[in-house]
Structures are given as C-alpha cells and as structure tokens.
Amino acid sequence: MVDIEELTKRYGKFVALDHMNLHIDKGEIFGFVGPNGAGKTTTMRIMCGLLKATSGKVTIDGVDALGRPADVKRKIGYVPDFFGVYDNLKVMEYMDFYGSMYGMSKREVEKVADKYLELVALQDKKDEFVDSLSRGMKQRLCVARALIHDPELLVLDEPSSGLDPRSRHDMKNILRDLKEMGKTIVISSHILPELSEMCTSIGVIDHGKIVASGSVDEIVNGDKNMPPVRIKGYMLGLDAEASANRISVIVKERFNVDRISIQDGEILVYYSGTRESDAELLRSLVDNGVHVHQFFREKEDLESLFLKITGGENRGAKNNY
Numbered sequence: 417m418v419d420i421e422e423l424t425k426r427y428g429k430f431v432a433l434d435h436m437n438l439h440i441d442k443g444e445i446f447g448f449v450g451p452n453g454a455g456k457t458t459t460m461r462i463m464c465g466l467l468k469a470t471s472g473k474v475t476i477d478g479v480d481a482l483g484r485p486a487d488v489k490r491k492i493g494y495v496p497d498f499f500g501v502y503d504n505l506k507v508m509e510y511m512d513f514y515g516s517m518y519g520m521s522k523r524e525v526e527k528v529a530d531k532y533l534e535l536v537a538l539q540d541k542k543d544e545f546v547d548s549l550s551r552g553m554k555q556r557l558c559v560a561r562a563l564i565h566d567p568e569l570l571v572l573d574e575p576s577s578g579l580d581p582r583s584r585h586d587m588k589n590i591l592r593d594l595k596e597m598g599k600t601i602v603i604s605s606h607i608l609p610e611l612s613e614m615c616t617s618i619g620v621i622d623h624g625k626i627v628a629s630g631s632v633d634e635i636v637n638g639d640k641n642m643p644p645v646r647i648k649g650y651m652l653g654l655d656a657e658a659s660a661n662r663i664s665v666i667v668k669e670r671f672n673v674d675r676i677s678i679q680d681g682e683i684l685v686y687y688s689g690t691r692e693s694d695a696e697l698l699r700s701l702v703d704n705g706v707h708v709h710q711f712f713r714e715k716e717d718l719e720s721l722f723l724k725i726t727g728g729e730n731r732g733a734k735n736n737y
C-alpha cells in the first residue's frame with residue numbers, strides 16, 4: 417500500500433528525512449514511532465501530498481504521491497496532530513464541509529457520515545456544535561471527517577496525545593474496527609508500548625531514518641542487546657563452580673553466543689535468541705545431564721528498548737509552524 421524509497425526532506429540546510437525507506441502492506445495497522453523531531457510528521461505530510469519532498473519516491477496504492485498529490489489525497493484520510501477551531505459549526509455541517517471539498521453531494525455525505533459517525537460513537541451528536549464536544553469526541557470526529565471520502569488509507573499523527581485513558585481505549589477500538597473494514601492505517605506516536613498493543617507492524621524512525629522495523633516480536637528479538645538468559649543448574653558429582661564452568665562449556669559448544677559470564681553460580685548467556693532458540697538451549701542443557709533449576713530471560717521493557725534503539729534522547733519539543 418505504501419512504498420517509500422530514498423525519501424529525503426531538507427528544511428534549508430537541516431536534513432529532516434535522510435534517504436528513508438519504508439514499506440507498508442495493505443491491511444496493516446502500522447505504528448510509526450520515534451522521538452520528538454525524528455521526522456514522523458514530515459513523512460506523513462509528504463505521504464498525504466501536503467508537503468513537497470526534496471528527493472525520493474513515494475507510492476501510495478500504485479499512485480506517485482510526489483507527482484500526483486491531488487490523486488493521492490483521494491486515497492488517504494489524514495488526521496493531523498492538532499484540531500482547528502470551528503466556531504458555529506455543528507457536527508453534521510462539519511462533515512458536509514469536508515465532503516464538499518471532495519465534490520460530494522449532501523446525500524452522499526449523509527450516507528458516509530452516518531456510517532462513520534456511528535463507528536466513532538457520535539451519531540447522537542450530529543446537531544451539537546463542534547466546539548462543545550470534549551477533546552476525545554473532537555478527536556473521534558476528526559477520524560470520521562478524515563474518512564468522509566472513504567479512503568483506503570488512514571494516516572493519524574499522534575492521535576492519542578492529550579487523551580485520557582478511556583478516550584485512548586476508544587481510539588484503539590475504532591482503529592481495530594477500521595482494520596476489520598479493510599482499511600490500512602498508519603499511526604504515529606513517540607510511545608512504543610502504546611503502539612505495540614494495537615499495531616500489526618512497527619517502524620522506528622530516528623534522525624530521519626528507519627532504524628528498526630517489523631512486528632514488535634521481531635524488533636524485540638532482533639535486539640543485539642537483549643537481556644541475557646539467566647541459568648542456574650548443577651551436575652551430579654560436581655561442585656557449584658565446576659558445574660557452572662561445565663554448563664558454560666556446553667552452551668558455548670552448541671550455541672553461537674556473544675558472551676557468557678558467571679556471577680555467584682548464575683550463568684548469564686548473552687545472545688539475541690528467539691523463544692525457540694531459548695527452548696532449544698534449555699533442552700540441550702537437560703540432554704547433557706544438567707539439572708536446571710532456573711532458566712529465564714528478563715522481559716525487555718519496550719520503553720527502554722525504544723530508548724536504546726533511538727539513542728535515548730528526544731530532540732526538542734514539537735515546533736509549531
């Protein structure tokens with residue numbers, strides 16, 4: 417659905433996107449995660465035909481987004497990270513207004529608006545003034561409005577920012593329903609754990625480049641600095657120290673590990689393994705006569721993994737342009 421090749425964006429001398437490559441399949445809920453200033457909004461606005469790229473290629477469902485921005489706008493619904501002020505506009509008038517921008521008749525708008533206002537649980541607010549809605553409702557209305565022309569791809573920039581837990585939960589359910597309806601969704605956040613709960617795949621952006629991508633599992637398991645497997649065990653006839661030494665020899669002989677250390681009789685095996693390879697390691701120890709009484713890998717905390725991948729810093733607060 418989305419193909420980004422060597423995308424570069426410069427603001428003057430500043431390089432915001434640096435030969436970025438990204439592929440998103442149809443039907444995904446793709447999480448675009450990165451620290452403040454990493455380039456998420458810039459990428460999304462280029463994808464949506466709202467901002468010119470310096471160089472590179474962006475294809476949305478086969479359409480050249482850089483060469484044909486008007487065509488690509490029909491395929492995409494964009495929910496920006498801010499909500500404008502709409503004095504004296506009621507919910508249905510607001511939907512009408514956006515529908516008319518896509519050349520839709522009142523009748524057409526009504527049909528689609530009903531469907532999506534129901535999806536975002538605002539069907540009974542049609543005659544309310546937009547400015548009287550709560551922040552969570554406004555955010556949901558923004559989603560309904562972005563869907564008015566029934567696009568295949570929905571792009572949301574930090575949709576949960578500033579929302580309370582209840583509204584965040586509602587937003588997650590709405591996105592899941594949209595996926596069920598066959599939409600492809602791209603959603604950005606600077607909080608990896610939040611995205612990991614609802615996304616089918618994730619791309620981590622830092623300094624305008626994708627530094628990790630795949631499913632959450634792949635990103636965690638592909639981490640070269642995963643926490644070690646912590647093993648305790650003994651071998652009949654050997655004391656604690658000799659047992660630990662023997663166990664570390666068995667592990668080294670059979671597995672391609674980065675490092676092994678022994679601390680107070682506990683063997684720490686550092687390697688970027690999967691659940692399957694960890695299970696294989698345990699079996700191999702048992703098969704070699706080790707009486708294993710402890711075997712676990714600490715669960716990587718997603719937030720610290722994110723900080724590790726992105727160098728642990730945020731590059732300045734959001735600017736308003």
Ligand SMILES: Nc1ncnc2c1ncn2[C@@H]1O[C@H](COP(=O)(O)OP(=O)(O)OP(=O)(O)O)[C@@H](O)[C@H]1O
Nearest residue numbers: 427432451452453454455456457458733734735737
């Ligand atoms: N119009 C502009 N002129 C100059 N620099 C800009 C402009 N727009 C963005 N930038 C810079 O480009 C970089 C990427 O900005 P962008 O808004 O894409 O990041 P982001 O990942 O969306 O960040 P955030 O999480 O704060 O929204 C930032 O350093 C930002 O200051």
